[in-house]
Amino acid sequence: MEIDRARVARARVLAVGAGGIGCELLKTLALHGFENITTMDLDTIDVSNLNRQFLFRKRHVGMSKAEVARESVMKFQPRATIDATRANVKEARFDKEYFKSFDVVLNGLDNLEARRHVNRLCLAAEVPLVESGTTGYKGQVTVHERRTCACFECTEKPTPKSYPICTLRDTPDKPIHCVVYAKELLFSKLFGDVNTESDLDEQEAIEAGAFRRNEGETGTDFAKRVFAYVFGSKIEGLLLKDDMWKSRAKPTPLTTSGVGLDGAFTETLPDAKSARRAHGLLDTHAVWNTSECAKVFVSATARLIERERPVTFDKDDDDAMEFVTAVSNLRSANYGIPAQSLFDAKGMAGNIVHAVATTNAIVSGLIVIEALKIIHNQMDKTRYTFVLEHPSNGRFLQPLSKEDPNPKCSVCSNARVELVCNTNKFTKGDLIKKVLKGRLSVHAPSVMFGSSQIHETGDDLDEDEVEHYEALDKRTLSALPGGGVVNGTILAVDDFSQEFTFELMVTHREEWDEENDPDGFIIRGEDVKASEAVAEEATETEAAGAKDDDEVLLMDDEIEITDVKRAREDDDDAKASKKQRA
Ligand SMILES: Nc1ncnc2c1ncn2[C@@H]1O[C@H](COP(=O)(O)OP(=O)(O)OP(=O)(O)O)[C@@H](O)[C@H]1O
């Protein structure tokens, strides 16, 4: 492809996210002659970003990622005009008109909600989107455009795994159960919003005031009391339920004296940087023994309880992560499950596969290749590329031709979404929080039931309206005014901020098996053909037969790229290999 330098310089590019991929992307865009770049990131620079987000230095910690990225790129590319904003792309001001002001949008994000939001706005604004992602050694770049090809949401993305609440609360048998208990249940119960219902609000806990700090109680005393309940008397209570232990090993209660919390142990060491450091536990890869976990638990709890509630869990918040590690390991001690180091627990709590800088760099290069095709009006030449962990036929890069729009996609093809739930138990609050926001990433939902509005979001609602919708949140679907939302009801859902409208059909199902469907609802109508799954399959099946070859081959035969070995791969080849896989 002949590159038109003037066109590249003129092209208006929006790069969303200035993290691992974003930094590489900005550098590559600038070095390829893009001069009209907007970058946006909501976050500030954290020490943990410095190993791979090379536009940032230690002195930048705490500063805006987007602004520092701009400053660093301007140093080696002063001709560029870079507009940098520290903002959340979901803000209302970044609307359809805003997106229309770009020739192409490039995503370097790390979460599904933001990716979906950008996808919806790109569809509305009819701007092509280059979407990307990396997990460790694997990565992918895909291209989306209204009508001509599949949108980002035409393929269903795997939903995060949820665990049955009874397993988490009473019968864990894997480290992940203990980590999820610590992070989702106990952390939220102790430090989260006091008004939120919790699965830990069992009768005995409420009666004993187990999670409530008493008037005048020190943080340390409170923590010890929580310890005695959670890891001691609660477990003793469970041991009385004989049926529970017929086919399982019985748990062992812990006592404060048994783990060395009695008498002398009172300190929270407020001067220390975090709870574990207060106890001299400096190696993040070491596995703490039970007594060390108990001490970290007490100190972390005593520190966190002094903060203003609600505290939300953040894996980069040291006290929070140390609390989670300690709780998880103490529960593991109860249940005979292997303990984890802080490092491993952090990986599990943050669903982290550690980032590989090289993968981010390769993916960013691929994004720019696709962006170049788009701004040269060669949308037909754009394609998906998967970066494989193991070479396939000697190649680490796997090109695939783009998918067609999926007629079942609710986002680009207006298809109806089906919600299956027990309408006598599922509340309107569940519908909004778990289904619309949680599963479908609708940012600011409005819901119409027949001719009446049952939900609205926005700063301009008056108090009465907010109260009215909150009262409805507590009702089950079948008890909503106007005859109730029952089997076959169709709701109209709308999100103005995403220019996204769809119909939601409700199907009632009486019986739910908590083990298999812990969420208590199913979404149907999405085509299960995850692009991730395709990449996964490519990696696994072909790794088996592939001979080892560590040459990284870049398979673009049209764009001149130096310093990288090139191989020829035309679209027919790509199609053939895709068919084979299917
Ligand atoms: N809604 C959003 N609006 C703007 N930027 C976002 C939004 N969601 C995520 N981001 C940004 O996308 C970037 C993704 O980068 P990356 O995956 O490297 O994450 P990170 O937070 O830098 O690193 P890590 O998660 O590994 O600590 C982050 O800088 C993050 O702040």
Ligand SMILES: [Zn+2]
């Ligand atoms: Zn779609």
